[in-house]
Amino acid sequence: MKKTALLTLLIFFGGKIFCQTVNVYNLGLNYIKQNQYLKAIDTVKALRKLYYDAHRSNPGNLSTYSYDQAINLFSSFVGEDYPYKFEGKDSIVRNHKLNFTPAIPYIIELAKKHKVVMINENHYIPKHRILTYNLLQEFYDVGYRYLALEALIPETNIILKRDKAAVYANEPNMGNLIREAQRLGFHLVSYESEDTTPDNPNFPAHRRNMRELLEARNLYQILVKDPEAKILVHAGVSHIWEQATTSKGMYMAEYFKVISGIDPLTINQSVLDDDEFTSRIGSSAGSDFNGAPVVVLDSLNVPTVSAEARKGDYDITVAWPKVRMKLGRNDYMLQKAGIKISQILVKNSDVGNLIQIFEEDDLDGIPVDQFIVKKGIRNYGVAIAHGRYQIQSVSDTGHVQWRKPLKID
Template structure:
């Protein structure tokens, strides 16, 4: 019901605290899609060439990740890449345990980072937990002297968000994958801590090899402008590989060393991370039964690398299986976040609905929400995961009706 400005009173429950809040009907459009819309988009893709059919699932996984739907993102990605159930033998597991010791991944990275000027960490673009892990490093790396962070996903060139460092929060148009609330808050957190945030993606229409070169040249330029400062680069997949990489000659990380002479600390998150079902996980994950993100070190204290042919990253990160608490991934409840129980029993609109939580003071039409939940059927409570602070909550259904109210989590 658009253009209706009448307000109604509603009783909401936040934790155990009851407060009366004012809800208003608003005009609100969003690019975030309901699950049914994502499913329809995947089904409408009629490509039959087996070389390309996986692409629609990759894009679908990214759409699910953009709205914080972690489980559907994993499941859809697995449709794109395929799965298999493999395991190590008991003797292989014994050999791993004899050779390596598990250590906390954050602590190891922070310790190792002290000796470096440049740290490069990657992500899988459908996996929000990788963004949360990078965010968990920021304050400690800042204390170690790192003051600049570059994001592959930030648009560059004519679409560059030139006001980002001044505004202090990213917009949905700042980058394609950045619409994920966890990616948005990774960038927001970096800005709040005091990092200079910059883009480095290629701006010309180039092939894979040339893209790696252009990315590295763009980073090199920023480094040369700030010669006495330290840098973090958050990239995707193989861009974090050093050495010779078969597909591109060298990946971005290898090109950076070639162009600058700087040896980076490279961190690889992608391989040893959960699939949609535990049986599809890498056999090393199944063997180790993790409860936190870890790295493996040998008896000399050297981290286990990720190696692909003649390329490598210095530290391979192994992530545990997600535990869901009240329907939300347990890794969300970190970095100052807490579970907020919200009563929806008096929301009178057709379901499904999408609940979007925006940080107070940010533009709800353009900003990236702090959290998003789709609710399929009318229910009494949902669980948002938010920092302490003030928020504007927008509730919208698939018919376009939207309402807004204020929420204080302190």
């Protein structure tokens, strides 16, 4: 996690005041390790309010950004779109004619001509992982055998237990991405830098550059060991940028290009303005993409970039249509390649609870799906592979109110 939210709390006890510094990410993750996903969110929200109330009289020192990041992250783990949105630029692209084409076939055709493909995600947006999940089989079919994931770190590797999993692997779609890659036979690779260089205020860009450089080197080592390797990389946000955005250094993809001599196909899903393309997709003449992602093309049907980017920053922009509700879920949660939608009936007493579905013998693992029960909705869709599972309803305090076997045919 690049940013850390530290909050000094004034705790009143026995008539005395104590100061305590809290890392909200670690606090939330500790709750998640205990399967208290809702408590992680509620606790950080409460701390955010304490911080806001303590600083609102001095707005010049008020920034809830790191708290918002933590809440967005933990909310994504339970299938919720992020509640705190950050302001982006007004879109320049809206003034130009755009075309759209389904993302998966377009990407696969280009992937056939490349040796390395890099796809990014916004860590708060689960649907970005669903794109890579839905590409896995087709990438395998055209010869890709390595999947490099930022979500893996060396000491945790591919363990999908809550008490040991890497941070982003706590989100069900990332867990499912890892499971599916293993099932297909991909070699999973952790490429994260293990550099421990401390921050240096005299050279503020040094640590970031070391991370980007060492990530690129770790990816290149795959090719050193296996020169015929074809690699799919799933990375965070700007790591796939192919040219520096400032004079302070380069990103992973550009370092990789320099080290290896290979120009990767880079695919960006993360834009500052979420609405930059969604309204245009919905009004695109004769197109109904049924909630599936699309590649953004200019009037000449050439891939174009988002408003905040420059030509050459990356190769392809993938955008998603406006989210619609389907069977109580965001529609993208039900778009899993080769998996039919099943329906789960909940009780009125489950309102506000977290419904979790685990592999049958893996209650300590990462759920294959989970969602919060909303008032007035009793029927929910899930897209999980056929098999035997355990389903349970968990309160906001982490209490399991009921659990039963679930069979998906």
